[in-house]
Amino acid sequence: MSNLFYAYAKNINDDWSYRYLIVFATRAVADEWWRAVSTSTNLLYSNSIVRVTPQFYTHDPSRAVIAYSITDPSVAKQFLGKVIFTLLNDRDGRVFPVIESGPEPITDYISNTWFYIRSKVDKSIYWYRNDQDIVVASRTNSTRFLIRNTNHAFDGKVMINSDDITISLAAGKLSLSVADEGNLQAMRKAETFKFGDFVDGYSINGCGWISVDELPRTAIVKVNDNSGEAWELVMNGRVYDIVPPPPK
Missing domain, CATH: 2.80.10.50 (Trefoil (Acidic Fibroblast Growth Factor, subunit A))
Known part of the structure; x- marks a missing residue:
């Protein structure tokens, strides 16, 4: 069984551009990447990227493109070898990959x-x-x-x-x-x-x-x-x- 973990990222400003498929090496890597992004001192990222669910994010490309989080040293560059961002076709391209889903809902590991x-x-x-x-x-x-x-x-x-x-x-x-x-x-x-x-x-x-x-x-x-x-x-x-x- 693969340990890969998948998520989507959507442009919060429109319904057709800057849509990404994100592949994380593991579920733990996904959560650690999010901790790095959400606590980054680079407010362009930490204030504009939102974790809606464990497998769905929104971002504001006019402020910070989510895919660049793993190349920007002020955000999450330590995950460069553990995360893949793939830019999807724009909405009218019609091709849209469906991520793997397990037999049970994913539990969100929220403190308290x-x-x-x-x-x-x-x-x-x-x-x-x-x-x-x-x-x-x-x-x-x-x-x-x-x-x-x-x-x-x-x-x-x-x-x-x-x-x-x-x-x-x-x-x-x-x-x-x-x-x-x-x-x-x-x-x-x-x-x-x-x-x-x-x-x-x-x-x-x-x-x-x-x-x-x-x-x-x-x-x-x-x-x-x-x-x-x-x-x-x-x-x-x-x-x-x-x-x-x-x-x-």
Whole structure:
């Protein structure tokens, strides 16, 4: 399966010119490129390029052409080898490539949002906080977590792998921390994690699938050698075991 990620960019001033197909090396690269563009000190770019959805942008070519963001050293030149902009035919050219779409909607990784955490490989496996406040892997239950950038200036903004985050629950204002055994556990203190840890920083303690009550075999543990499994944030879970109020 390809890891390439696609998006469109549209001229905000008309319906026929400066339309682009953007190819990113990965979804993570797309989000990191957007962070560089949106926080650039070059206001011609940061004030005129808008991320409508993860796969749709608008730009104002009279101020800054979106394709030039990867050649302008004041914007996102570090992505020159990771992003491709292809200028599409004008509207009446009739040829318009349709980007790949997956079987499920793309979840936007926005800070200060409630998510379920699911295995990328086996989408039936979710993180679940049990009655002992230990986070375990479960095929039957799921818990919703609040993922938030520790820099609250980025609330409502896209999170990228290098961001420091906290993972919290609704009940009792608990947050996830690493217990002495390495397991993730809900505690009063909030530990800081990297958003990129979801790529390979968490594993399932043990092998095989057994009852979620047998904690040594199914607990979610933090690993520091990139040997963990790939996890993804989604908006839908197996069971709403906790229904938190919307974040203020």
